[in-house]
Amino acid sequence: MANPFSKGWKYLMQSLDTKIEENADPHVQIQQATEAARKQHQQISESAARVIGNRNQLEMKLNRLQQDADKLSNNARTAIQQADKATAEGDQAKATELNQTAEIFASQLVSVEQQLEETKQLYAGAEEAARQAQQQQQQSAARLEDQMAQINQLRTQIDQAKMQEATANSMQQMDGLVQNDDVPTFDSVREKIEQRYARALGSQELVENSVQGRMVEIESAGNDMRATSRLEEIRAQLNAENGANALEQGEAQGELER
CATH class of the missing domain: 1.20.5 (Single alpha-helices involved in coiled-coils or other helix-helix interfaces)
Known part of the structure; x- marks a missing residue:
């Protein structure tokens, strides 16, 4: 069974919230809505920047790994060529040493190429995420611009409403003065x-x-x-x-x- 006190407290808080909402200054509410819209756009922009930054970081890593792979491949090729030359010259010891060096370069190249392939896969996903993030950020910017235009229109409508209310109050006061029974009229x-x-x-x-x-x-x-x-x-x-x-x-x- 629900607690009557808790239920009554919820009703009271809702009533207070309603009264506060009714008596709130429209300009203050518009300012709060403006700050909230700008804050939301800023958060989306920051998130998009992080996603794009992750893609850029993977791109830099991808370029570095590609450079490392090219360098290791060239080193391994050079080592093999020198080993073949040493064998042709009859220097077997030097040829063996160069072949071992070529194997080390090849082993490192395999590791780098594996990292390169993994990074390519990560980069493909990051690039798609960055594209979506950039699209969302652009949509958020367009939405914010539209909201700002509507907010400016609301401000104008509020000012016009206040002027109309002031005019209506003045007319009511005038009517009240004319219809005051305590003061005799000319008629x-x-x-x-x-x-x-x-x-x-x-x-x-x-x-x-x-x-x-x-x-x-x-x-x-x-x-x-x-x-x-x-x-x-x-x-x-x-x-x-x-x-x-x-x-x-x-x-x-x-x-x-x-």
């Missing part, structure tokens, strides 16, 4: 004022059309009539006073003339 204030003004006009209209309104109007008209009558009385008094004053002045002037 709401205007509507309230128009409602209040309309109600006031309606009340005034009701008052004017009511009986009390007509009574007030009649009373106002009566007051206006009394005011007009009183004004006429005052004007008549002034005219009378003016006439009296003029009469007195005329009598006084007549007495002075007499």
Whole structure:
């Protein structure tokens, strides 16, 4: 039976990994992916270099063994020729010695030729491995170049996405300011004022059309009539006073003339 604690711990770690992945900076993730791609290409290149280096080393060994074989073959041939000459000259001791020397050269030549054959077989395999390694390295280089192009495109898309997100956030903030219920808008204030003004006009209209309104109007008209009558009385008094004053002045002037 599975351990519940272990199972819960795995779920928790997966959840944390998911949260970290969601909140990770895309630029950081792209940089990490770039470094990983370059590191992988570097490893492939280093491996290819080792394989090619092994082929080159076998090639140098092959050339050296071939030179050794040629030298031993020439030495053995020379020794045989000199032995034959010594035999022809009747110097058997020298001929025997030269024949022994030729045998030593021949023995060494057999050993070198055996190594040469083994090295040729190894070189054939190393050459094929080097060809494949070089092909893989070229493919890795092309893949890395393509990845770098995609990474640059991703960087551009991330920058564009951030700009669009910033624009969207600004628009949302603007919408939030317009739709804030705590602050009255111009339209709401205007509507309230128009409602209040309309109600006031309606009340005034009701008052004017009511009986009390007509009574007030009649009373106002009566007051206006009394005011007009009183004004006429005052004007008549002034005219009378003016006439009296003029009469007195005329009598006084007549007495002075007499």
